[in-house]
Amino acid sequence: MNRSMIQASVTMGQIQHKLDVIGHNLANTNTPGYKSRQADFSSLLFQQIDNLSDEGIDEAANQEAAPYRLTPDGIRSGSGARLAHTNIDLSQGNLKQTDRALDVALLEDNQLFQLQVATENGLETNYTRSGNFYLNPLNNGQMLLTNADGLPVLGEDGQPIQFADDMDGMQIREDGAILVNRNGVEAVEAQLGIVEAVRPRMLEAAGNNRFRLTDNADIVGEGIIANADGQVQSGTLETSNVDISKQMTDMLMAQRAYQFSARSISTSDQMMGLISQLRS
Amino acid sequence: MLRGFYTAASGMMANQRMQETLSNNLSNAYTPGFKSDQGTMRAFPELLIQQMGQTSVPTSNGGLNLPTQKQIGSLHTGVYMQETVPKFSQGDLRETGIETDLALLNGNLPDENGFLFFNVQNEAGELRYTRNGNFTVDGQGFLTTNQGYYVLDDAGNPIQTGGMEFDVSDNGTVNVNGANIPLGISYTPNSFDLVKGGNGLYAPGENAVPLVDARLGQGINFNIQQGFVERSNVDPAQAMTEMMNTYRSFELNQRVLKAYDQSMQKTVTEIARLG
Numbered sequence: 001m002n003r004s005m006i007q008a009s010v011t012m013g014q015i016q017h018k019l020d021v022i023g024h025n026l027a028n029t030n031t032p033g034y035k036s037r038q039a040d041f042s043s044l045l046f047q048q049i050d051n052l053s054d055e056g057i058d059e060a061a062n063q064e065a066a067p068y069r070l071t072p073d074g075i076r077s078g079s080g081a082r083l084a085h086t087n088i089d090l091s092q093g094n095l096k097q098t099d100r101a102l103d104v105a106l107l108e109d110n111q112l113f114q115l116q117v118a119t120e121n122g123l124e125t126n127y128t129r130s131g132n133f134y135l136n137p138l139n140n141g142q143m144l145l146t147n148a149d150g151l152p153v154l155g156e157d158g159q160p161i162q163f164a165d166d167m168d169g170m171q172i173r174e175d176g177a178i179l180v181n182r183n184g185v186e187a188v189e190a191q192l193g194i195v196e197a198v199r200p201r202m203l204e205a206a207g208n209n210r211f212r213l214t215d216n217a218d219i220v221g222e223g224i225i226a227n228a229d230g231q232v233q234s235g236t237l238e239t240s241n242v243d244i245s246k247q248m249t250d251m252l253m254a255q256r257a258y259q260f261s262a263r264s265i266s267t268s269d270q271m272m273g274l275i276s277q278l279r280s
Numbered sequence: 281m282l283r284g285f286y287t288a289a290s291g292m293m294a295n296q297r298m299q300e301t302l303s304n305n306l307s308n309a310y311t312p313g314f315k316s317d318q319g320t321m322r323a324f325p326e327l328l329i330q331q332m333g334q335t336s337v338p339t340s341n342g343g344l345n346l347p348t349q350k351q352i353g354s355l356h357t358g359v360y361m362q363e364t365v366p367k368f369s370q371g372d373l374r375e376t377g378i379e380t381d382l383a384l385l386n387g388n389l390p391d392e393n394g395f396l397f398f399n400v401q402n403e404a405g406e407l408r409y410t411r412n413g414n415f416t417v418d419g420q421g422f423l424t425t426n427q428g429y430y431v432l433d434d435a436g437n438p439i440q441t442g443g444m445e446f447d448v449s450d451n452g453t454v455n456v457n458g459a460n461i462p463l464g465i466s467y468t469p470n471s472f473d474l475v476k477g478g479n480g481l482y483a484p485g486e487n488a489v490p491l492v493d494a495r496l497g498q499g500i501n502f503n504i505q506q507g508f509v510e511r512s513n514v515d516p517a518q519a520m521t522e523m524m525n526t527y528r529s530f531e532l533n534q535r536v537l538k539a540y541d542q543s544m545q546k547t548v549t550e551i552a553r554l555g
Contacts, residue, residue, distance in 0.1 A: 042412065071363050071365055075363055081309070089377070
């Protein structure tokens with residue numbers, strides 16, 4: 001089959017993936033703490049084709065015919081483009097005032113809250129930027145601090161945060177300490193566990209606006225996640241950092257790239273048609 | 281004999297290969313650091329056509345036939361795509377705002393065909409060159425290409441950045457926790473010596489002039505921009521135009537081939553028809 005058709009169709013498939021990423025970003029424009037992703041291309045394999053070599057041709061005649069060959073022997077034919085990687089852009093989103101005591105926004109890049117998730121392999125720590133927390137009553141007269149999906153938020157000691165439920169009010173200080181008011185007396189009863197993603201490329205999306213470490217991350221070593229002294233602001237939510245105009249521009253670009261490849265296929269197809277008409 | 285049969289076919293094949301090159305360029309119109317390829321066509325070696333005849337010289341015991349050869353002219357028996365020449369020119373910059381994206385900008389270069397590259401190490405541990413500065417930091421904290429190949433410093437060692445937070449100055453020095461690591465930037469006086477490989481990597485060709493450290497060369501200037509990538513230098517409008525051109529050339533060769541076929545048909549069906 002015509003190689004250019006394979007190249008173009010491979011590339012179209014990859015461009016589709018880029019459109020998927022853009023679509024996902026646009027869909028999450030209003031998700032608190034969502035971090036946009038960016039996809040970049042890389043060229044695919046090059047194939048060395050040993051076409052007619054210059055050896056064997058009389059040197060003098062060769063000099064006359066092609067005196068200035070610029071590149072090494074053979075020709076190199078590429079096989080299209082592929083999506084290289086999808087980078088998370090962990091930059092800060094805008095802050096939105098909500099005046100709700102349990103809405104907390106992180107104020108520095110790369111910092112994350114920790115959540116406890118029960119999986120088939122036991123408990124796992126997930127990470128999120130989304131700070132819309134809730135208190136869920138437990139059966140034993142305790143209240144559990146959870147995220148919107150009911151997953152326990154981890155404290156500085158790596159344990160879920162619980163309070164006795166006879167409180168009059170609570171507020172979250174700038175350093176992440178949780179002040180609980182009981183009978184007019186305020187006391188720090190817990191501390192939010194805030195970590196910093198040192199190498200965010202080792203985080204994979206776990207759905208529901210959460211990240212988890214990739215399976216090979218523990219082999220790779222430490223230093224991917226570090227404890228951080230975070231700065232938080234309560235009564236505030238971090239909005240998504242998706243830049244709609246940039247996403248739309250990227251989408252237009254991807255669509256045109258798709259069209260170029262499609263046009264290349266149809267041109268190649270017409271060339272194939274001409275070949276088939278040879279024997280009519 | 282019909283000499284042009286295979287000539288026309290070779291024209292079709294060469295144009296098809298040209299189409300492959302153009303299609304690959306269009307596919308990589310948005311690949312950072314990609315350099316577009318230009319196909320060059322070349323005629324097959326020239327043949328001299330000679331008329332073979334004989335003249336008869338009268339002698340006493342009959343005639344003597346002497347062979348004579350008269351040169352008619354030259355004929356090229358077709359065309360092939362001789363080489364794909366990458367167009368080494370600076371691509372435009374696109375801002376990404378991601379700190380691991382680096383764009384290499386050529387300054388003044390002493391040679392006309394000179395070009396600058398980042399040094400990277402491929403999976404076999406060999407030194408390779410790339411213009412694709414869409415880098416990332418791997419799980420161990422090394423600066424790598426998007427394929428996971430180490431980006432090298434000027435001493436040929438991988439660069440440990442720890443995390444995503446580092447600054448790269450204009451002259452290509454990575455500042456990590458107070459340490460200054462100069463990025464490995466290579467300069468080639470003749471960029472056409474390099475062979476394109478996959479993933480945007482270039483390897484030195486067989487008879488390549490060795491690449492030198494760009495910082496040690498005379499009169500070589502460059503600039504590194506952090507948070508930018510260099511865009512592909514493919515011009516889609518030009519590529520589409522060339523594609524149309526290639527298509528028509530292919531079509532013309534097909535017409536010629538069909539004309540030859542019709543001549544052949546006459547040979548088969550009309551010559552030596554009796555009655």
